[in-house]
Amino acid sequence: MSFWEEFISYILRGWVATLEILAISIPLSILLGLGLAVARVYGNWFISLIAGGFVALLRGLPLVVTLLIVFFALPKLGIYFSPFWAAVIAFIMCSGAYQSEYVRGAIRSIDVGQSLAAQALGMTKLQEVIHIILPQAFRRALPGITNEIIYLVLYSSLAYLVGVQELFAVAKHFNSLQLRPIEIFSTTALIYAFMATIATFFFRKLEEKLKIPGLETA
Amino acid sequence: MPDDIVLRVEELYKSYGNITVLKGVSFEVRRGETKIICGPSGSGKSTLLRCLNLITRPDKGRIWLEGEEITNRNVNINKVRQKIGFVFQEFNLFNHLTALRNVSIGLEVVKKMKKEEARRIALQMLRKVGLEEHAYKYPAELSGGQKQRVAIARALAMNPAIIFYDEPTSALDPQLIGEVLEVMKALAREKVTGIVVTHEMGFAQSVGDEMLFMYDGKIIERGPPREVIRNPKCEQAKRFFQRIHELYAREER
Amino acid sequence: MRVYSKLLKLMVTVWDYLPYILEGVWWTLGLVAGGLALGFIIGLPLSIAQVYGHRILKAIVEVYAWFFRSVPLLVLLFLFYWGVFPALGYKLDPLTCSILVLGFRSGGYQSQIFRGAIQSVGEGQYIAARTLGMSKLQGIFHIILPQALRIAFPGWVNEYAIILKDSAICFVLGVMEVLTRTRYVVMATLEPLLPYFIAGGLFIVLTYGGTKLVNMVYEKTKIPGLIGRM
Numbered sequence: 001m002s003f004w005e006e007f008i009s010y011i012l013r014g015w016v017a018t019l020e021i022l023a024i025s026i027p028l029s030i031l032l033g034l035g036l037a038v039a040r041v042y043g044n045w046f047i048s049l050i051a052g053g054f055v056a057l058l059r060g061l062p063l064v065v066t067l068l069i070v071f072f073a074l075p076k077l078g079i080y081f082s083p084f085w086a087a088v089i090a091f092i093m094c095s096g097a098y099q100s101e102y103v104r105g106a107i108r109s110i111d112v113g114q115s116l117a118a119q120a121l122g123m124t125k126l127q128e129v130i131h132i133i134l135p136q137a138f139r140r141a142l143p144g145i146t147n148e149i150i151y152l153v154l155y156s157s158l159a160y161l162v163g164v165q166e167l168f169a170v171a172k173h174f175n176s177l178q179l180r181p182i183e184i185f186s187t188t189a190l191i192y193a194f195m196a197t198i199a200t201f202f203f204r205k206l207e208e209k210l211k212i213p214g215l216e217t218a
Numbered sequence: 219m220p221d222d223i224v225l226r227v228e229e230l231y232k233s234y235g236n237i238t239v240l241k242g243v244s245f246e247v248r249r250g251e252t253k254i255i256c257g258p259s260g261s262g263k264s265t266l267l268r269c270l271n272l273i274t275r276p277d278k279g280r281i282w283l284e285g286e287e288i289t290n291r292n293v294n295i296n297k298v299r300q301k302i303g304f305v306f307q308e309f310n311l312f313n314h315l316t317a318l319r320n321v322s323i324g325l326e327v328v329k330k331m332k333k334e335e336a337r338r339i340a341l342q343m344l345r346k347v348g349l350e351e352h353a354y355k356y357p358a359e360l361s362g363g364q365k366q367r368v369a370i371a372r373a374l375a376m377n378p379a380i381i382f383y384d385e386p387t388s389a390l391d392p393q394l395i396g397e398v399l400e401v402m403k404a405l406a407r408e409k410v411t412g413i414v415v416t417h418e419m420g421f422a423q424s425v426g427d428e429m430l431f432m433y434d435g436k437i438i439e440r441g442p443p444r445e446v447i448r449n450p451k452c453e454q455a456k457r458f459f460q461r462i463h464e465l466y467a468r469e470e471r
Numbered sequence: 472m473r474v475y476s477k478l479l480k481l482m483v484t485v486w487d488y489l490p491y492i493l494e495g496v497w498w499t500l501g502l503v504a505g506g507l508a509l510g511f512i513i514g515l516p517l518s519i520a521q522v523y524g525h526r527i528l529k530a531i532v533e534v535y536a537w538f539f540r541s542v543p544l545l546v547l548l549f550l551f552y553w554g555v556f557p558a559l560g561y562k563l564d565p566l567t568c569s570i571l572v573l574g575f576r577s578g579g580y581q582s583q584i585f586r587g588a589i590q591s592v593g594e595g596q597y598i599a600a601r602t603l604g605m606s607k608l609q610g611i612f613h614i615i616l617p618q619a620l621r622i623a624f625p626g627w628v629n630e631y632a633i634i635l636k637d638s639a640i641c642f643v644l645g646v647m648e649v650l651t652r653t654r655y656v657v658m659a660t661l662e663p664l665l666p667y668f669i670a671g672g673l674f675i676v677l678t679y680g681g682t683k684l685v686n687m688v689y690e691k692t693k694i695p696g697l698i699g700r701m
Contacts, residue, residue: 060675062636064650069671072663117310117369119273121324121376122299131327135314150541157543158640168545181554189550193541214358215313 007174007184014170015191021084021156021166022195025091026149032092033099033145034138038129040100041107051100058097063155066090071162087159095152102144106137139210146203153196167191222249223282224380224411225270230279232265239265240276241435247380250409254422254443257432258458263415266432267384270413271302284379300328303373303381307388309365311357317344317368318353321375329376343371347401363394367401374405381405383414419447419462431455485665488656492669495649499677502569502638502648507631509574514581519611521582522589532582539579544640547572552644565644573641577634584630588623589615628685632678639674649673 039051058066071086081089110133118128160169171188175181225247232240239262247253255263268274270281272288272295280289288298312320322340325331331339344350347367357365366386373381383402387395399421406412406425416422422429426443433454439446450456521532539547552568563571592615600610642651653670657663 056679057675060678061671062639062650062674064636064639064642065667065671065674068650068654069667072657073667076662076664111310113306113308113310114312116273117304117306117312117372120271120299120302120304120306121372122296122328123324124296127327131323132312132314139314154541154543157545160545161643168543168549171546172549175549175553181549182558185546185550185554189538189542189546192543192546193538196541197537212314212358213356215356 003178003180003183007178007187010174011167011170011188011191014165014167017164017166017170018156018159018195021088021091021159021164022153024088025095025152025156028088028092029095029099029148029152030145032096033103033148034134036096036100037103037107037137038134040104042125042129054093055097055100058094059101061094063090063094064158064161066094067158067162083159083163086162087156087164091152091156091159095148098151099141099145099148102141102148103137105144106140107133109140110136136215139207139212139215142203142207142210146200146207149203150196150199153199154192157192223247224249224251224284225413226282227270228280228282230266230269230276230281232262232269232274232276239435240269240279243279243432243435243437245430245437245440247411247413249411251411251427252406252425253413254426254429255413255415255432256417256422256429256458258454260434261432262435263432264384267304267382267413267415270382271299271304296328300324300376301379303376303378305366305369305373305381305383305386307385309357309362309369309389311365311368311372313357316354316356317349317360317364317371320357320368321372324372324376339375340371343375344368346374347371348397361394362390363397366390366398370398370401370405374410380411380413383412383416385415385417387416387418417462419443419459423447431458433458485669488660488666489669492649492652492656492666492673495647495652496673496677498566498646498648499635499638501566502573502641502646503631503634505570506573506577506634506638509570510577510581510630510634513574513578515585517578517582518585518589519616521586523607523611536579536582539576540583544572544576544637545643547576548641548644565641565646569638569641569644569646573634573637576637577630580630580633581627584623584626585619588619588626591622592618624689628682628689631685632682635678635681636674 036051036055039047040055041048043051061069067087067090070081070090071083074081114132114136115128118132123131156166157168159166160172163169168188171184175184178184223246227246228244230240230243231238241262243262243266245253255266257263265274269276272281276289280287282288283298283301286293286298288295311317312323315323318337318340321343322333322336325336325339326333329336341350341353344353347370349364349367349371352360352364352368357368360368370381370386386402387398390398395418399418402412402414403421403425414421414426422443428440429443429446430437431439431446431450431454438452439450439455446455447459450459517532517535520528521536524532542550548569551572552563552565556563556568596614596618597610600614601607605613638648639650641648642654645651649670653666656666660666
């Protein structure tokens with residue numbers, strides 16, 4: 001087998017692991033972002049404080065540090081995660097925190113009249129948030145969310161640090177066997193770039209699909 | 219309370235900080251009546267309307283809707299609001315929904331109607347305000363007058379016991395005011411119970427049943443619109459209508 | 472009693488390794504300063520080229536920005552440290568290599584920050600400058616850039632926060648910054664909780680403290696009407 005053939009078959013396994021990480025992290029981080037934003041805007045002082053504190057913490061810590069704490073430090077408190085889940089949890093928490101900032105800004109940018117009209121119809125707060133506020137806020141926050149998703153795609157490489165055999169880990173291991181760093185790492189780089197670009201296109205298309213005249217991003 | 223009194227308001231007070239905006243407002247609205255409320259800005263008209271559907275809670279006073287005291291703390295506010303239609307000065311149409319869905323969403327989400335039934339009623343309401351062919355447009359694609367008519371359809375669709383109009387034409391360009399007033403007049407003639415806060419004296423005189431003139435948080439004059447406008451008794455009302463007449467001087471039939 | 476002795480053991484160890492970890496802050500700041508500065512030196516000219524240059528130049532900049540914003544830092548570090556620089560004949564120490572990579576990458580991001588800022592300076596400004604007789608270069612340098620830089624400031628401060636957090640990743644090359652030292656401490660004491668929390672605390676302080684400091688400076692030198700956008 002030539003170098004390239006071996007390399008490709010090797011790397012595909014890592015790539016699948018990366019995709020698994022992303023398949024779970026992306027949707028859950030979006031949900032967490034929405035949840036945290038709603039908690040901060042609509043929660044009582046206690047919930048809002050907790051959510052705000054969580055976001056401040058996760059945005060102040062480097063993702064690496066969060067990841068290492070989740071995997072190495074938490075066991076000392078009795079909380080154990082497998083490498084895969086430690087990585088996924090760290091990614092979801094960190095990305096969710098950043099995304100919640102965009103969603104929160106979007107919610108606050110929505111005219112108060114929308115709330116008033118919803119209340120006047122007799123909607124409960126929950127109905128108002130789900131049917132009127134969030135659909136508009138999500139559209140406004142989408143560019144920011146897209147940005148964070150791209151970061152997720154790239155930072156998924158950090159999972160290597162806790163032993164997940166994802167794309168970068170596999171490439172590095174292959175390099176230690178074959179010692180062709182330029183070919184190996186630049187190909188790896190291009191694969192990530194490819195994923196990032198595809199993700200960008202996907203979210204732009206999503207933005208287009210969801211677009212409503214008059215509901216342009218602030 | 220007699221059967222045909224839809225709304226009864228007793229001694230409403232509301233303050234914001236040191237400023238008392240409502241200083242004891244009382245009145246009744248009978249079924250089928252169109253009540254007009256007018257007065258200079260700062261007189262408390264908008265605050266009054268917002269207290270009536272409890273978007274703002276009055277500090278003192280009581281309100282009865284169809285015999286039920288809605289100021290009572292144990293009342294389910296959302297159920298009460300289903301019986302009150304509200305048309306805002308700034309329309310407040312839901313930006314992310316088509317005209318049709320704007321009208322039907324209350325039915326679907328609040329009244330838990332089936333989608334087809336809600337759609338049917340919504341189309342009917344849009345037809346009533348003359349906007350059936352714009353059903354699938356978004357608010358941004360509609361003119362101000364069209365937006366307000368959709369807002370009226372939205373309020374109507376809930377089959378309320380009474381509709382509140384909070385200066386419905388104040389945010390509209392002059393040439394668009396007419397279409398909205400036409401719809402409101404038609405509804406008034408159909409005996410849809412309503413309270414209208416407005417400066418449109420022509421409208422008030424043609425379909426209004428009683429006019430309440432508010433000044434500094436109180437109703438200081440009331441009577442048939444024609445009477446109040448042409449022969450105001452108190453000083454403040456005299457000055458107000460004089461100014462209106464000078465500014466608007468528009469003939470309405 | 473057991474609790475106290477455990478705490479005592481912790482106390483002694485902490486006072487031992489705390490200075491060691493704290494020393495890493497200098498290295499961290501060095502990485503950040505170096506990366507930010509290099510990113511600025513690269514990013515600003517690139518942004519000007521992208522807005523005012525002709526098509527080919529614009530395309531080059533766009534490819535550069537795309538590449539450095541679409542590849543993970545981890546991959547870039549390995550690619551350059553083990554691959555590109557050796558291939559070019561350079562034997563770089565981890566710190567220099569990290570600063571270079573951080574700088575190239577930041578240059579990509581900063582080019583887009585400045586591009587946005589330049590484009591949001593009203594076109595009328597540039598036209599007015601040219602009308603006065605200024606050359607293209609003079610117009611850019613004297614009229615556009617001063618305004619663009621002020622507009623870009625918040626985005627730039629954000630970039631500081633990002634590089635600060637990314638600097639931790641450079642531990643994979645062995646740079647003696649905070650995280651590297653923390654990991655050594657953990658390996659030595661077999662006690663991951665406190666060291667990692669200390670490291671976390673340091674980063675939080677540097678992130679929020681740094682941005683607050685820089686923002687205070689910005690407030691002092693603000694020009695009314697020239698608000699930046701994040």
